[in-house]
Amino acid sequence: MAQQELLLNVIRAMERAGLEYMLTGSLVSSLQGEPRSTHDIDVVIVLRSEAIPILAQSFPWPDYYFDEQMAREALRLNSMFGLLDQRGGDKVDFWLLTQEPFDRSRFARRCTEEVLGVKAFVSAPEDTILAKLRWCSLSGGSERQFRDALSVYELQFTSLDIPYIEEWVSHLNVEQYWQRLRKEARPLEW
Secondary structure, X not given: OHHHHHHHHHHHHHHHOOOEEEEEHHHXXXXXXXXXXXXXXXXXXXXXXXXXXXXXXXXXXXXXXXXXXXXXXXXXXXXXXXXEEOXXXXXXXXXXXXXXXXXXXXXXXXXXXXXXXXXXXXXXXHHHHHXXXXXXXXXXXXXXXXXXXXXXXXXXXXXXXHHHXXXXXHHOOOHHHHHHHHHHOOOOOO
């Protein structure tokens, strides 16, 4: 239950701070595909300096470790920073939205889903698949990342925008993983 509580706290804190955000990563692939255990929550955000103290106040020591200076440095470098729930060991990675075309595209396509009874912005299924295939490629063929992409594809098949995925497959240089996914997939068709 600790991770669910952390997720709800993170969503509420981002909303209080007026931040645009998108949940992504294994948490979202578990919502859109086959559920699996993960100890991290990945969030893409548009961070503003005035929001950092609001986030810090939302996650006080000793229950949480939130380093305001690291958040400010991430803003300066347009990188990422983290939050650790010291009670349960779960963590949140806040990834700052970059100017990279795929990041911009997927952020623009984010959708609203109910997560633990709360409406939240999440990555669209097509972008979840693409991001997982990209992580698979960057990690040298991670089977976990590939399986996450495959399960989202199989469960979301009837509503996927395949031309959109195929357009990005070549830009992201993940053709081999996309071809393998299409070959191995056993889509659920309703």
